[in-house]
Amino acid sequence: MADAVMVPDISRTVQKWRSKPGSLIMALHEIQNRYGYVPRNVSLQLAQLMNVPLARIYEVITFYNYFRLEPPGKHNLSVCMGTACYLKGAPALLDTLKNELHVEEGETTPDGEFHLESVRCVGCCGLAPVVVANGETLAKVGVNAIGGLLARCRNEQKED
Template identity: 50%
Template sequence: MTTVTEPVKLTDGLQQFIAEWKDRPGNLIMILHKVQEEYGYIPRQVAIQLSKELDVPLAKIYGVITFYHFFKLRKPGKNKISVCMGTACYLKGGEDLLHELETLLGTGVNSTTDDGIFSIEAVRCVGCCGLAPVLMVNSEVYGKVKKDQLADILAKHRES
């Protein structure tokens, strides 16, 4: 793990957001959402910076980040694949899709391919149960997915 010590400069969008939320009660989760929106995950240096700006112990920030599934500590791939593991999708073969993706990409769930192009994640219900099994690539939803469509879906996003 690389250890960078100098403070990072927060993006303008984030700084503005912090300024807006700084004095509102219960702001930590909302600010962490913004961090993840800007960086794709929550980099350690940003968390350290937040701790100073909000005057909240770093331990508390990490306590919150690790409690919630939504917050990520590692950088996701350029394309984030989320395979729905809700009940409807599970019954209709969501797990098979996940295994097939792991085989196709040669990487496991919750990790990123070596070239950094894809990361795979198993997620809770995305609320499209009528279309089960469902997977999402970034924010695009694919419904009623069959295993043999996966290669095409990957190819489409690999190019873009």
């Protein structure tokens, strides 16, 4: 999955940023915006073209939460672990999702359908605990609602 993009053309990105020192992050942003993640073969090319060691590129990618090394799932589920959500039971939600999907935080299911992650405070503490599913904020989610949420996502996919 990591190398899904076969022959990426990143020459425009490289041309734009190569001459500006300290612009590796900007180049990585462009790449992630384009592919949804930073594929390994793109990193390898970037290392060559920008004359930056691959080790440095991986240090940057893994340092910042924003960057991903794996493609995002079709359905992105983020459990808010901010203080309010945490106290209202977010850890149990996260555990349930991990068990149901057999993935850890930050991982995508092998079929590429679901990506699970935790985030810090999405800014609607009054609705705690909150799960953001494909950009939609779901309020006061209980453990019992998880099954339905996953089923809905799966059904959507069938209807497509």
